[in-house]
Amino acid sequence: MTETSTVDEQPGIPARSQTDVVIAGIKGMITDGRLGPGSRLPIERDLATELGVSRGSLREGVRALAILGVLETRQGDGTYVTSLDPERLLSPLGILAELHTPAHAGHLLAVRRVLEAESAALAASALTDEDLAALDAILDEVDGILASDPDMDLERFIDTDTAFHRRIAQASGNPALAGMIDSLVGRTHRARLWRAITERGTVRETQGEHRAILAELKAHDPERARIRMAVHILGVEEFATAHAGDEASDPAP
Amino acid sequence: MTETSTVDEQPGIPARSQTDVVIAGIKGMITDGRLGPGSRLPIERDLATELGVSRGSLREGVRALAILGVLETRQGDGTYVTSLDPERLLSPLGILAELHTPAHAGHLLAVRRVLEAESAALAASALTDEDLAALDAILDEVDGILASDPDMDLERFIDTDTAFHRRIAQASGNPALAGMIDSLVGRTHRARLWRAITERGTVRETQGEHRAILAELKAHDPERARIRMAVHILGVEEFATAHAGDEASDPAP
DNA sequence: GGTGCAAGAATGGTCAGATGACTGAGACGT
């Protein structure tokens, strides 16, 4: 049985399954420097032999690491280590945004509030005129959407909302922070669409709050930007906390 | 070819591979309410048939969702949806802590600083006498470790350090926040051990800072606790940012 | 009737082999 020999070869790694052997083996290759960002792995057949597992088990382990953003497979070419950037490694965080239970919506929004307030504060000092013009353009587009009420394109509104938050997060200059916010904001489309549909008034309110945030960003005032962003998200957080028992009650700003 | 029929059955889901079909299919079962926390999935053979894929492809998809904390498989029993708690869904975040490149250590620490400062502030209002006694016991244990210098058990020191931060995060009352901190703190053992070994002085300094944090927590002063925690992590963040090019230079407080 | 144990059924875990789909490199033609 190859499991015994594999455990012997890697003392301290309690391998519970062959797939765990694969995951631990590849992670070890990365941490010990044999593989780095962008490295190509040995072909499946050879790597399976090296790790003492079947090709099927190897594939299961590779698939797991792929969804974690560590590896990417290219059919016909090979399997590669990704850039291991925060954006890559944080993308699985979106599953939390998609699948958490309604009882936890408020908790998640509280985390977002903390992160996004920080990113707004950092961005206030870093935003260029070009960035600010781009943010202005996003909000101008929302004005256009609002002008077509009652036939507002709510899908488009959600997209602009996401773009607004994303742009600010990127301007923070911290890729880990931006990646985290991106994952938390970008994958809640369905719930936010639901809220926009059921509570039309929040669309205008959100736009007003976005304008207030942008004004402080333009003033390059970190603390005011932080406060504006925090209160923007706090409204929705309180809504979510109050409606934690409702079906699909996971709103977002 | 089953891929075509599967795409037809789930319009709007651009399935790129059979495993993607599986992942999207199971996620859909969760979001549309057919499966909930703790639910048992159909057996592999039946589920593969239902989704129109082979058992091997089904397994790859299940494995991917398992490592994301969405599913857990029990041999001989079946495959289950997890509790979908933040703790579960955030555990994959630890991969970021393990595999990010040194260039991003400072970024990650900055995120931790924001999150942990917030958790300290929340905890300051929520900590019970029992919690505070437990935190005191942790730091007393560290005093014992320090007393055995130069034969300090650094592994033990790292464990107590982790326990201290974890206990505070849990006391915040926000499981998403606690889960995130847990994932970011709990999986950086190797790098923190390296720092403790190479810079013995930081062990005493850390203990001093932990004592200061605990004093503010005992005083139930959210803002002072926030500041103490922030400056505690800021020191290491600045160290990491200054040594971003060094090998294994990912320290942590 | 209650308890414990063994056997069998159910189900996930693994492997091997075959075939299909895709990619990149090299050869060839213009």
Next chain:
DNA sequence: ACGTCTCAGTCATCTGACCATTCTTGCACC
């Protein structure tokens, strides 16, 4: 030099068989 085609290499998928683990059920004993 550039574009196109071919082929070898490699991942993607499927099938079938066997192994390992867990749970359920039946039976024996008290």
